[in-house]
Amino acid sequence: MRTPLAAAALVALGLLLMANPLYLPVSVGEPDPAYTHTVRPVGEGSAAGIESPAAGRANGSAEASNGVVAYADLAPEARAAFDRARDAPEGGFGVERPDERVDSLSYPTEPTLGDGLLIVAYDGERYEFWTRTVEREPVGVVAQRVLLQPAAFLVGFVGVVAGAALGLRKRLGGS
Known part of the structure; x- marks a missing residue:
């Protein structure tokens, strides 16, 4: 039995x-956040949900109405972060501490256009500039x-x- x-x-x-x-x-603890900055050219089927740069110019729409921010309009710290991310080999960089973030940028966990995702016009091109908080385990x-x-x-x-x-x-x- x-x-x-x-x-x-x-x-x-x-x-x-x-x-x-x-x-x-x-x-067994709180998530460990990291703050990322990523830059990539806007193209067809862009994650930003906007048309390609050529299509935007062809229909004569103003850049401001498309949510595009001129590079010169970014705060100096945001321009520095944009340049650093654009020049990085992987197209971006991350920081560990909250005080290393750029104050003029937002860092949501789910970026949307205007909140964690900016379309930046720079030297006649448009770039997606992503800033987000990544919560690591x-x-x-x-x-x-x-x-x-x-x-x-x-x-x-x-x-x-x-x-x-x-x-x-x-x-x-x-x-």
């Missing part, structure tokens, strides 16, 4: 451990995802297999 109970307990424990993505990771949560979750799943899988083997051993005529 003990063998079927042990087999059922192993299977139940194994299934609980295999279901660990449902309850892990447990938050604390180190403890990353460790849970990388180490604890896979180990728990593996132990759970072995538990289910062991429980099934123990239960089937008795049925198949083993001792």
Whole structure:
């Protein structure tokens, strides 16, 4: 009578451990924010949802009505951030501390046109200038995802297999 109970307990424990993505990771701290600045040319199908620069000039619409900001109209710190992001090899850079942000720019987690996303006219071209807050997971949560979750799943899988083997051993005529 003990063998079927042990087999059922192993299977139940194994299934609980295999279901660990449902309850892990447990938050062990506040998110660690970073503040990013990205610049890329506006093109067809731009994330900003505006037309290409050629189409904007062709229909004679004023740049201000398209939400375009002239480079000269940016605050000096914002121009410096724009230049640094445009000149960066990956098209952007990040800062870690809130006091390193540019005061005249907003840093939402979900940028929208005018709030974290500016279209900047610079040297006859238009650029998307993205500023956003990226919330990174604390180190403890990353460790849970990388180490604890896979180990728990593996132990759970072995538990289910062991429980099934123990239960089937008795049925198949083993001792």
